[in-house]
Amino acid sequence: MKTTVKQQVLKGMLVVAAVVSMGACQTVQTTKSGAVGVDRTQRMAVAPGALEQAAREQYAELIARERQKGTLNRNPEQVARVRTIVNRLIPQTAHFRPDAVKWQWETNVITSQEVNAWCMPGGKMAVYTGLMERLNVTDDELAAVMGHEIAHALREHARERASEQMVASGIISVGTALFGLGDIGQQGAEFAYMGLLGLPNSRKHETEADRIGVELAARAGYDPRAAISLWQKMGKASSGEPLKFLSTHPSTADRVNDLTAYSQRVMPLYEQARKGR
Structure with a gap:
């Protein structure tokens, strides 16, 4: 009897479960929790510092x-x-990770x-100048943007995503071959991975970066409430927002609500x- 597409996708889900249970990653805490309480442990398969040289070259x-x-x-x-x-x-990065102060920081503006x-x-x-000019950002709002982007680096979100993808890609490839899922099964496994792990984790990264930011x-003396007005401007400037379920970013409403709570906390x-x- 032929295997149905539904059965193949369900088998693909088993491969996703294998990604969760078999991923040989080191559990780390890249930053201190800070006043905002970002204390999620992270699982890394990519060695520390492995992305920095490539980043410098790029x-x-x-x-x-x-x-x-x-x-x-x-x-x-x-x-x-x-x-x-x-x-x-x-200098405020030391509150989350003391080594970051000694990074080879460099900032440039691109027209x-x-x-x-x-x-x-x-x-x-x-x-990018479009950020400053099109949104007419205040210094406080610009500090919110840069704090958010610095937070991604502090939390090593790029390394975490690279680790996820490395483990998932390897196990999904092996699993689909092992179970004889074929192209449809592999697509089902990859879709299930993105829906259950990939995109939610990315939204989690954005929320962490917002809070640390x-x-x-x-701490640098910029009004944290400016993050709220910043994302309200972002929402108005965007031509349309993707469906929340498939978005790698929180919805504007969710983001503003979270930032309202955490800006008050700090x-x-x-x-x-x-x-x-």
Whole structure:
């Protein structure tokens, strides 16, 4: 009797279960929990520091390319503004991981209409002028963006995702061959993996980065409540939001609700920082 597509997908689900139970990963805690209480342990299959060299090389290539195009650090005032904010955030990373202060931090501004900013493993950062100009962000809102991106690096989310994908890819390939699932079965397994593990984990990363980001901003003397207005602006600027179930980011409403709660939690840190300045 032929195996039905449903049976093949169910077998694929068994492979997903194998990813969960058989993944030979080291359990680590990349950061301290901070006042926001981010204390989830992480499972890593990729060695510490393995992504940093690749990030440095990729960053150098990108910066050289933007320089050649004449789109790197074109506006001295924007560059000074971004670097001033980042330089206030960096010392606060010690509250989550003391080694981060000694990273080879670097920040550049790229002229582009894209509303974007990012921080690579090891502290290589870029801010796009579209973020500042199209959203007309305040310094507090820009600190929220950069705090969020720095938080991804502190938590080593890129390494965690690489570990997930490495383990999942290997086990799904072996499992589909072992169970004789064929192409449909493998697609079912991969879909189940993304639905049950891949995308939810990515949303979890975003929430962690939001929470750590507001604490970094507050400790640096930037109003953590600006994260709320920032994401409200992001929501208005977006042409449309993908379905929450398949999105790698929390919905705008969920994000604003969470940021409202956690920005209040770190307000005492903000008030303390303001008094000390």
